[in-house]
Amino acid sequence: MREIEYSEAAVEVLDILNHTNKEDVARIPQSFIKFLTNISSKSYKVKFNHEQPINGLNLKKQTRELLGFIYITWWCDKEEREKYKKLIQESNIKNEEIKEKYNVNDIFKNKKEKQEHKIIQNENVMKTSIAEYKKENIFKRVLNKILSFFDSKNGRR
DSSP, X not given: OHXXXXXXXXXXXXXXXXXXXXXXXXXXXXXXXXXXXXXXXXXXXXXXXXXXXXGGSOOOHHHHHHHHXXXXXXXXOHHHHHHHHHHHHHHHHHHHHHHHHTOHHHHHHHHHHHHHHHHHHHHHHHHHHOOOOOOOOHHHHHHHHHHHHHHHHHHHO
């Protein structure tokens, strides 16, 4: 699938290069142009309106990648190249941070850990909140009742 996408992108890039200033195309090594020709699809046909600016064309993502590579490698000056390399590095760092933050395995892992933590908390609450109930036998209750009468009479005096 990926090979097909890049073979079609190569066709689009070659078509764009055919409509680009010859001096700019001459700065690209013939080996790279030959590489694009070799991988290009034989069945894919491009119908771009070259009177539009390049950002008005409906380019494939892979075509934009190849054109970006051509621009950074052979067409831009050293200052621009460094600027784009820095942008690419920053973008890669951000992408790595996003991948770490939204890692599918970690998302479910965190949910599982939270559930386990809740279960442990619930068990601890249940252990501390359950009071042991001991039923007093009848003799002890009668004795306590009698003693409470004497305590209440002593308290009134």
